[in-house]
Amino acid sequence: MTGTLLYGGAIGLVIIGLYAIVARRHLMRNIFGLAVMESGVNLLLASVGYRPGGHAPILVAGAAPGPLVDPIPQALVLTAIVIGFGVLALALALVVRVRQAYGTLDNRAVARRLRAENGEARS
């Protein structure tokens, strides 16, 4: 039961995040979606390593308190969280500059201005 809950929750987060990215036109909303999606993926990765009845992978003076949970996904998730944060920081910096440059964060307007500046004639 906990498994379906966790997996359901994780995939739910991914779906909500993707919805925000795919169906919303405001760039800030897309970045929120990105953060939510990455959280969902992290939860999925962490819950893969869970062992019912397992203990946290912290030894007490060298001895394992009991059967341990799989430590590797935890290491991966830790790395993934920090990666997510790094990318989020860069995204927000870019959002600030796009806002100052184009005065709007609406995707359609940004895309049109972007193509105009790239000089792609709508032949």
Added chain:
Amino acid sequence: MSQSLPAIIYPVAIPLMGAFLLPIGARRMAELAGLFGRIVVLLSFSTSLALAVSIWTAGPAVSAMGGFAAPLGIVFYADRLAMLFLLALNVAVFLFWPRGQGAKGGPCTLMLALLAGGSGLILSGDLFNIFVFYEITAVASYGLAASGRTHAGFAAALRFLILGSVGSSLMLIGIALIYARTGTLNLADLSRIAPHALTGPVGLAAFILLLAGLGVKAELVPLNTWVPEVYGAAPARVSALLAGVVSKLAMVVALRFVVQVFPGDGAHTVLLVAGILGVLAGELAAWRAGSLMETFSYSSIAQLGMVALAFSISGAAGIAAGIALALHHAVVKPAFFMLAARWRGPVGGLAGAVKDSPLAVWLFVILSLSIIGIPPFPGFWAKFLFLKAAFAAPSAGVWIAVFVMLAGTVVEAAYLFRAVLVFFADGERGGSTPRFAFAQLAPALGLGAVLLAAMVFIAPLGASISGMADEASNAAAMAARVLDRGE
């Protein structure tokens, strides 16, 4: 036979140290940053060259990080294929080092980070480690895309970042699936477990998710909508580097996954479909493109579609063709981008360019002839290898792939020579087209010289590529080298 070579970490460590130290220096002496950066790249290139020589002589090198043996720790595995692309990356970063106003601290640091990330991507033999290095390359390329500091640059970089991050998240889900099924992350270990754990739909779905992540950088069809925007907005040197080499790294990593972990024909079919769509999208969009820069953006999509097609043919011949196509594209496309950087605006406005810059126009003609695949030029031998591999294992999909490839070549020849004829047409009102300063043309001429050299030494080059392909296609031998080290 393989050797344990701890020095294999240098191509990653040296640029990293350079990247960490550069900001410290850059705050005071801005122009020193560029020089310091180039020295670091040269240093990294020389160590990579030394590594390549030892690998060419003594066979692939394996090094377990931290002394922890293969399935537990992270392993670096370098065979000749990895070394080839590592050297190509080093050369490209050196050749396209940011110049002029862009050479302040920021872009140089990002270039070094890109070099470190790319080297790690190619050398690493661990699934999650490849994801981490892929992320480094990705973040560095988002930053470089914005390094032009133009409004379009920021917007293009942001949209690229969002698309790339979605791809990376899908890739992470794929890694989670694989770890859930197999319990290990080492590619060699996976290649032994995969036959009975990853052959079902879950394995194929995991590959598709991995490919979704890699596809963003490897410009596969549904994932490359960022290509025209970013290459148009980023400085030409960045576009040349991204299109020329970095996209190839992602494609080679995809090849590693296909060879080692997903040898079934499901994965090959996915690559085949992605390749066909890539060639179609690239060539047709380029046919209708407005400016030269946009044409070459779409043309790089098409070329990478061809590389995907080559890799989708299982066996050493397909890989050899893929390497040849990727290498040839890595030489030709950056030169095209450097030319397009100077010839901005719609192609029509460039009439009579042959009078203003004859050298650039003749270089354009030679590059076009080679990328179309006209016999004396190396491009023909790359396509020749592809057709030989394709017809060796003909299946329905491969026939379509060959037809699309050949039809794509005709369309490519049409839009390239449509531009050439405009160059040779006599400009009506004597308008002058932009001239080339030597510094701008130098990298392109260098690459043109490399192309002509390759034309002369095609036989030894071909032999070494097929040797590389045989080595890279033998998953069992790779696994044996990594796992059965006897430490």
Added chain:
Amino acid sequence: MKSAGGYAPARIRGHERNHGKTVASVLFLGGLGLMLFELISAVPFGSAPMQVGQAIAGEAFARTGADNIVTAILLGYRGLDTLGEVTILFTAAAAAGMVLAGAGRGEAQGQEAGFIFRTAAWMLFPFLLVLGAYIIIHGHLTPGGGFQGGAILAAAFFTPLLASPASPFNHRVAILVEGFAGLVFVVIGLAGLAKGAFLTQLLGTGTPGALLSAGSLPVLYVAIGLKVGSELAGLMARVFGEGSARS
């Protein structure tokens, strides 16, 4: 504008076309969700094969001497992941710095933080500092480590800036610490080459469980802690708009 025949004015039509896209995305998302769920539940929850995890859990304490196996993995078995991850953070911060350089101070900048926060910020600073340092130093024994401690350190350095936006944030020191901490990490890794391979654990395993156990791992974590701390503080200062004046 003559509304042509049955066409609604563009604005509404433009809006209504948006619905088509929303429906399409909801459909596709539903499909993706179902498929992902079916894929991931192919391996029932809690029964994933764990041979590598089991092997590491078994031998981690003996080989690295660290109580916290996750830290042993992060810095020992998968040390390169952590190096890569720190590089990502560094690259992202450098890129954000480059992007935001000279970006003007933004609209709502000036007003002061609330009175309570202004007075409490200075009192909070030492506690955050101690907490962060503790978490970093005990990374290999108790949960936590370089990243978590570094984040807290960043908060510690950043709160005074929030309290009084005028006070200058010393970017030069932050970048100096950042650079050298990263360098320490890589140098320790390269030093490990002498003992076999990159990032081999130096200085033996010490007395397992004690503060100075697990050889070079705590040193690495301190380096990461400082690097993450200075990087994030610098980043937040720059996003806050203060750094733009002098960078």
Added chain:
Amino acid sequence: MSELDFLFAFAAVLIAGVMCCGRDGRAGWAAMAVYGAMLVAVMAAAGKVAGGSIPSALGFSVLGHKIGWRMDGLGWFFSMLTAGAAFFASWYAAGEWGRAQPGMKTQHLLLALNVAAMLLLVNAGDLLSLFIGWELVSWAAFAMMAQKGGPAQPAAMRYMIYALAGAMAVLAGIMIVHAVTGSFAYKDFAAAFGAMSSGMKWLLAGLFAAGFGVKMALMPFHLWQAAAYSETPGASSAFLNAVSARMGLFALILVLVKVMGLSALAGLHVPLIGLSAKGLLMWIAAFTMVIPTFIALMQTDARMLLTWHGIGQGGYMLLGVLVGTGLGTAGGLLHVFNYATYQMALFLAVTAVIHRTGTSDLDRLGGLITRMPWTYVTLLMGIIGLAGLPPMNGFVSKWMIYRSLLDSGSAFLLIFAFVGTLGTILSVYKLIHNIFLGRLRPQHEGVREAPWSMVAPMLALGGIGFVTGWFPGLALNLTDIAQAAMGAPELPHGLGGVATARGSLNMIWVVSILLVAIGFGAIVFYFLGNRRYEVNQLNNYAGGHFLSPQVPYQFSHEFYPGLARVIGPWYRGSIVRAEQGIGTLLDVSGDLWRGIYHLAWTPLYLLAATVIALGWAIMGGM
């Protein structure tokens, strides 16, 4: 260093020479001398090549495949044609015409490049070197066509697209052969062809026929040739017309006839109708004979008229070769030689007219016989050859083709051949009438005869046509060598012509009687009844009223009104519409794909693609 190496050396030296000092006046004559030397070298090699083949030092091995060149009889024959055509083209260009041309150096260079490429093609030792030569010829011809700029560029671009599509078909064919036989040698392909499945045979035959047919402008791919060849500058255009299109025929002969073998092609049957692959190809040749000729009829530009005929004559050559009997093959090959002589003469004459009057528009010329008599004589000899009438050599080869069609019992093809010749006669009369006969236009009063440097090569070509018409044995000796190399049955022939059981042809008698008759007529006309009273062309009474200088009595526009009404509706241009259809399809799909990259927000497509792929993986990829 065999003769072939000498040839390659000559070509290389020529390119280098023109590259460095192409500008000064004497470069033209030097080039002519080199081409002459090449022609002599080829002729000298006739003896050695009759039996086997001349090896060449040029060769290298790439990626494990050995690529080499050698000259066999077929290669010798076409090399001789190339050298000869280049000789006359450079002779023509070396004189005053060349000096009047802007950028003559590029034309000399491109001519040299074309000759070198053609030598590499016709002496290819295996399929791979054949493809390399093929590509080089295509691109050299493209450069030659596009050099003039202006309207030439779209025509050259159209050619390049057709040529590259054909080249890709050939490349696919070659790679399939390599996949099946493991090597690129002709003999391996020939050995393995018999054992292939009929589907594979059809595929290979189709690919090679289509690929080579594009260059030869066979029916469905013929749209590019007329415009492309007529937009090329004069001498180069004559060269292209005479030889370049025949490279396609050479390759067809080499692969379809010599390697695959006509018997194997005859064995391949189209499932429903009882037509064999050979029959199908012959009918394509037949249509290529008739339809372009009647399109030529409608042309109003002299060069377009001639190039459309070029396409038509290609049909005759292919038909002759495909008949397969000794007579037919000899007729086909002889027609290649004859066509080269009179088509080049015609084109040089038309260029001379353009050189003097500035236009080749048939509606704005007329009465030039009084001003340019020698050009008129060349054009007359040329059109007699083109129409296939004695005493010119055209008659001999067409007679042999008709004879072989009759002997092999394919009556309908014979009828098509006659209709083709009828169309040719009608259109060539239009050509000579609109340019030389009728009333001289006022603006052409001051026109003088073309300079001797241009008239000499034209007359020389006409002379060759006449001599080989009188003594066809000379030309047949050349084609015997090619025939032997092709493996076609031997044709016994004397100096005068062919003696077969059911009727023989002795041109010596035919031409001699003709000359005697003309001589007798001349005597009667000039010496006996020579009481003539010269009067101005307009001092005349015609159709019930006196002629007045204001009325332009030059009826050249709508030359065949009656015929146009009868066959007018057939000119639906269905193939032109098919070509435009492909063009618009390309543009529309290009916009579609480019549209995807111009969307405001694209992650939806990423999501859609991933979901579809995952769905396929879960459902299909079980």
Added chain:
Amino acid sequence: MTVLVAISVAVMLIAAIMAVALRNWLAAVAALSVVSLALSFLFALLRAPDVALAEAAVGAGLSGVLLALTLRRIGLWGGREKKGEKE
């Protein structure tokens, strides 16, 4: 154990939906922090203390602050997203 998981997953999903749907930007950022906190609690339940601490510190703490700062920097601090047209 299952009950706790159920509650925190529910809280997390609702907060995620609010983060995407709420028009008031500040409330959306707050919702994002709640998602991180609930996620951190879940990690604790999954016996992953390191990850829980990291998620709390980096996810809820720093990215929440960073998002808030960006909102202020682009002037959306107090603002609400208008329906339909660009703001």
